[in-house]
Amino acid sequence: MSDAAITRPERYRETIDAGEFGVVEKPLSPFERVYNVTAVRKLVILVVLAAAWEIYARLLNNPLLFPTFSATVEAFADGLVHGTLLLKAWTSIRILLMALLTVIAISSRIGTDFLETLTSMFNPLPAIALLPLALIWFGLGAGSIGFVLIHSVLWAVALNTHSGFLAVSGTLRMVGRNYGLRGLRYVGSILIPAAFPSILTGLKIGWAFAWRTLIAAELVFGVSSGSGGLGWFIYENKNQLEIPNVFAGLLTVIIIGLLVENIIFRTVETRTVRRWGMQT
Amino acid sequence: MSDALLDVRSVTLQYKTRDHLVTATYRVDFQVFESDRFVLLGPSGCGKSTLLKAVGGYLEPVEGEIRLKGERVERPGPDRMMVFQEFDQLLPWKTVQENVVFALTASGRLTGKAAAEKAREAIARVKLAKFADSFPHTLSGGMKQRVAIARGMAMEPDILLMDEPFAALDALTRRKMQDELLQLWDDTRFTVLFVTHSIPEAVKVGSRILLLSPHPGQVKAELNSLPRERADGEAAHALEERIHNMLFADEVEEDEEHHHE
Numbered sequence: 001m002s003d004a005a006i007t008r009p010e011r012y013r014e015t016i017d018a019g020e021f022g023v024v025e026k027p028l029s030p031f032e033r034v035y036n037v038t039a040v041r042k043l044v045i046l047v048v049l050a051a052a053w054e055i056y057a058r059l060l061n062n063p064l065l066f067p068t069f070s071a072t073v074e075a076f077a078d079g080l081v082h083g084t085l086l087l088k089a090w091t092s093i094r095i096l097l098m099a100l101l102t103v104i105a106i107s108s109r110i111g112t113d114f115l116e117t118l119t120s121m122f123n124p125l126p127a128i129a130l131l132p133l134a135l136i137w138f139g140l141g142a143g144s145i146g147f148v149l150i151h152s153v154l155w156a157v158a159l160n161t162h163s164g165f166l167a168v169s170g171t172l173r174m175v176g177r178n179y180g181l182r183g184l185r186y187v188g189s190i191l192i193p194a195a196f197p198s199i200l201t202g203l204k205i206g207w208a209f210a211w212r213t214l215i216a217a218e219l220v221f222g223v224s225s226g227s228g229g230l231g232w233f234i235y236e237n238k239n240q241l242e243i244p245n246v247f248a249g250l251l252t253v254i255i256i257g258l259l260v261e262n263i264i265f266r267t268v269e270t271r272t273v274r275r276w277g278m279q280t
Numbered sequence: 281m282s283d284a285l286l287d288v289r290s291v292t293l294q295y296k297t298r299d300h301l302v303t304a305t306y307r308v309d310f311q312v313f314e315s316d317r318f319v320l321l322g323p324s325g326c327g328k329s330t331l332l333k334a335v336g337g338y339l340e341p342v343e344g345e346i347r348l349k350g351e352r353v354e355r356p357g358p359d360r361m362m363v364f365q366e367f368d369q370l371l372p373w374k375t376v377q378e379n380v381v382f383a384l385t386a387s388g389r390l391t392g393k394a395a396a397e398k399a400r401e402a403i404a405r406v407k408l409a410k411f412a413d414s415f416p417h418t419l420s421g422g423m424k425q426r427v428a429i430a431r432g433m434a435m436e437p438d439i440l441l442m443d444e445p446f447a448a449l450d451a452l453t454r455r456k457m458q459d460e461l462l463q464l465w466d467d468t469r470f471t472v473l474f475v476t477h478s479i480p481e482a483v484k485v486g487s488r489i490l491l492l493s494p495h496p497g498q499v500k501a502e503l504n505s506l507p508r509e510r511a512d513g514e515a516a517h518a519l520e521e522r523i524h525n526m527l528f529a530d531e532v533e534e535d536e537e538h539h540h541e
Contacts, residue, residue, distance in 0.1 A: 277372060
C-alpha cells in the first residue's frame with residue numbers, strides 16, 4: 001500500500017555441491033537409446049517393407065509380374081557373385097563421376113550473369129528430353145549420356161554454388177582481403193569453403209538428378225555396345241523375361257542411391273559442414 | 281608533425297545505398313602515434329566505422345588522404361589488421377590455431393613451423409591455449425573475439441583496427457575483455473585504433489579520444505584520456521560527463537536543468 005518497500009534483510013547461502021542432488025544427469029534406458037538412433041528406426045522400416053513385399057508376392061504367386069523379395073535377393077546375390085551386376089554398376093558410376101568432375105570444373109569458372117541467365121533457361125528442361133538431340137550429336141555411347149548427365153547436374157550445382165558465394169558474409173570477405181588475398185587464392189581459400197554448405201547441397205541434388213537420368217538414358221540404349229550399365233541390364237532382362245533380375249537391377253539402383261546419399265554424402269557432411277558448425 | 285604513424289588528412293567519405301549518396305564523414309583529420317590507444321567515439325551515424333574501414337583500405341576517400349608510415353593507403357593489407365564486431369569473423373572451417381596460422385601464411389608473413397609457433401604464442405597470450413584445436417562454433421562470443429585479437433596481434437601489424445569489438449558481448453564479458461586488452465597493451469604496447477559508441481569504454485580503453493559529431497561525422501574534439509591508474513574512479517566519471525555533454529550539447533540545451541540534479 002505505502003510507497004516504501006518492505007525492508008528485508010540481505011541473505012547469503014552456500015550452494016549445494018552437485019554430487020548431493022538426486023539426479024543431475026541420468027543415462028536413458030537402453031531401449032530409448034536404441035530408439036533414438038535414426039539408423040535403427042530406418043532399418044526397422046526397411047525390414048517391414050521387405051516383409052510386406054515378400055507376403056504380397058507370395059499371395060500374388062506370379063513371378064513374371066512381381067517376383068518375391070527372396071527371389072530378388074537371390075538374383076541380386078547371383079549378380080554380385082558372378083560380377084555382372086557390380087561391373088554394370090561400375091560402368092554407370094564411372095560415367096557419372098566423369099560428368100560430375102566436368103561440372104565442378106566448369107561451374108567454378110563461368111561468369112555470374114551468364115550463369116544466372118543460362119540456369120534459369122535450362123534448369124526446367126528435363127535432361128532426358130535432350131537425349132534424342134544428344135543421340136544425333138554424339139551418337140550412341142558414352143558421349144551422349146555424358147552430355148545429358150552434365151546437363152542434369154550442371155544447373156543444380158551452379159545455381160547452388162552461385163547462391164552460396166552470394167551468401168558469404170561481408171565480414172568474412174573483408175577478413176580475406178585483410179590478409180591481402182586476391183583473385184583465385186581469395187576464391188579458393190575464402191569463398192569456396194565459406195560457400196561449401198551450398199555447394200554440397202548442389203552436389204546432392206545434382207547427384208540425385210544425374211543418377212535417375214543415367215538409368216533412364218541407359219534404358220533407351222547401352223553405354224556402348226557390349227558393356228551396358230545398370231539401366232541396360234534391366235532392359236535386357238525384361239526382354240528375356242528374367243523378372244527377378246529386373247528387380248535385382250532395380251534394387252541395385254536403389255542401394256547405390258542409398259549408399260551414396262547416406263554414406264558418401266553423410267560422411268562428407270559430418271567431416272565438413274557439421275564439424276565446422278556451418279550447417280544451415 | 282610528419283612522424284605520425286597514421287595520418288588521416290581532411291578525409292571525406294561517401295558511400296551509396298540503394299537510393300542515396302551518403303556522406304559519412306566530412307573533412308576529418310587526426311594523427312595516431314606509435315603505441316597510441318586511439319579511440320574514435322561518437323553516436324551511431326557519425327561514420328566512425330566507415331572511417332575505420334577507410335583506414336583498413338576497404339573504402340576510398342572522395343577527398344583527402346590516409347597515410348600509414350608515409351605511404352598512401354589504397355587497399356586492404358596485413359599491415360592493418362582488423363578486428364570486427366561480428367562473431368563470424370573467424371573462418372569456421374578452421375580451428376583456432378589454424379585460423380591464426382592461416383592469417384600468417386596467407387599474408388606471407390611467416391611459413392611452416394614459425395607460423396605455428398607464433399600462432400601458439402598469440403593464442404596462449406589471450407589464454408585460449410586449451411582451445412587451440414577447437415572449431416570457432418564451439419566457442420563463446422568472448423572467446424571468438426579473443427581469437428580475433430590474437431590473430432590480429434600475431435600478425436604484428438603497424439596498427440590494429442578494432443571496430444566495436446566488444447559491442448556484441450554481454451556487459452560482464454565486455455569489462456573483462458577491456459581489462460585483458462589493456463593488459464595485452466601493457467605487454468607489447470601495440471598501436472590500436474578503436475571504434476566505440478560507449479563513452480565509458482572510450483575512457484577506459486583509450487589514451488586519446490577523438491569525438492565525432494553525427495550526420496556527417498566531423499571532428500568535435502580530441503581529448504587526452506586519463507592515465508591508466510586513475511581510469512576507474514571519480515576522474516573517469518567526470519571525464520565521461522564532460523564527453524557526454526560535448527557530444528549531446530545540442531540536445532541537452534533545452535532540458536539542461538533537467539539533467540543536472
